[in-house]
Amino acid sequence: MDARLLTSHAMRVAEQFPAVTQEQPFGPDVEVFKVHGRIFLLVMGPPDRPLVTVKADPFDAAELRAAFADIVTGHHMNKRHWISIAPGDAVDRDLLRELVTDSYRLVVARLPARRRPVDPETFGYRP
Template identity: 30%
Template sequence: MDYKELTAYCLSKTGAYEDYPFGPDPLVMKVASKIFAFFSVVDGWIHIALKCEPEAAELLRLEYAAVKPGYHLNKRHWNTVVIDGTIPAEELRGMIDHSYTLVVRKLTRAEKERIG
């Protein structure tokens, strides 16, 4: 998956939108007021940081060399994924889905009602 496909997939989630709260980089994907993905490009490689259950985060790091502890994030709950072609597209979509779901679960009732 390339940058355009990854960001489009994130934006296909209910209530998802782009934001730049830290300046021009990184691109942040949010649902309601919460971040579920950070996008940046480092040395020509796309990096996407995604929220993850701690146990699943560890397993993904063991399975894929391209999955690292979250850069500048809580390393227990966030992974940074280098998009280098070694992780299947379906797995990437699953990681995005998981991050989005974890964030939506933590939204207030009012925020959940606003996004549908």
């Protein structure tokens, strides 16, 4: 996936989720997506080499880094709980959608039950 498609697809997926806000608290070069004030997606870096950073289960994060050359430890984030996806051929649109969705679900699961916009156990699963 090229740089433009990587960033636009990740942002388009995130924008569709309930209770999402988009901000630039770290400057104009970093798009931050939050659910009820908690970050689940960052899109950052120069246009020719951006990174899409998402939250991941630590076990899954290690497996993903081992399996995909374009997935590395989270840039400027907790290295155990975050991964960054770079442009390249290893990650396709479906995998990127799944990674952004999983990140959203992980963050929603940590919210108090009354503030959860979706059920994190079932949201985003396709039969």
